[in-house]
Amino acid sequence: xxxxxxxxxxxxxxxxxxxxxxxxxxxxxxxxxxxxxxxxxxxxxxxxxxxxxxxxxxxxxxxxxxxxxxxxxxxxxxxxxxxxxxxxxxxxxxxxxxxxxxxxxxxxxxxxxxxxxxxxxxxxxxxxxxxxxxxxxxxxxxxxxxxxxxxx
Numbered sequence: 353x354x355x356x357x358x359x360x361x362x363x364x365x366x367x368x369x370x371x372x373x374x375x376x377x378x379x380x381x382x383x384x385x386x387x388x389x390x391x392x393x394x395x396x397x398x399x400x401x402x403x404x405x406x407x408x409x410x411x412x413x414x415x416x417x418x419x420x421x422x423x424x425x426x427x428x429x430x431x432x433x434x435x436x437x438x439x440x441x442x443x444x445x446x447x448x449x450x451x452x453x454x455x456x457x458x459x460x461x462x463x464x465x466x467x468x469x470x471x472x473x474x475x476x477x478x479x480x481x482x483x484x485x486x487x488x489x490x491x492x493x494x495x496x497x498x499x500x501x502x503x504x
Contacts, residue, residue: 357443358428364421364450371458372414375407379461383407386464406461413457416479420446423482430490438489445482449475 383403390402427443453475460468 355428355432357424357431357439360443360447361421361424361426361428364424364447365418368414368418368421368454371417372411375410375414379407379410383410383461390464406464409457410461413454413461417450417454420450420479420482423486427486427489430486434492436489436492438485442482442485442489445478445485449478449482451475453479 383406387401387403387406392399393402393405394400395405423446424443427439427446431439431443453472456468456471456475460466
């Protein structure tokens with residue numbers, strides 16, 4: 353039987369590695385050219401070149417994609433033992449969160465569209481929902497205050 357969340361997690365992790373390598377080996381130079389005329393960005397009260405900020409944002413997208421790919425792998429592992437609605441919600445939250453959070457960071461840097469950054473918090477919220485649903489699914493509680501009894 354196919355493990356959907358395990359497959360999604362493995363594919364997402366592989367893509368995160370590819371995108372991280374792309375950032376390190378290609379975008380470093382490209383962003384230097386693309387953002388050459390852009391004004392410096394203020395980060396923690398200090399100006400930094402826009403190309404450095406864009407590269408850091410892209411790498412943050414890849415980093416968070418990888419973390420949540422591991423979350424999907426965990427969902428896949430636990431769901432094979434005891435499938436639950438909470439684990440499904442966790443998996444979908446990680447997948448959609450990755451698309452919205454990481455995807456918006458990739459697009460905002462590649463397309464130079466800072467307004468796309470407004471999508472990232474929605475993805476971040478889904479990440480949080482996913483982790484709490486994963487925790488609840490692992491412990492077997494449904495949020496009703498009554499832990500589920502182990503099966504005999």
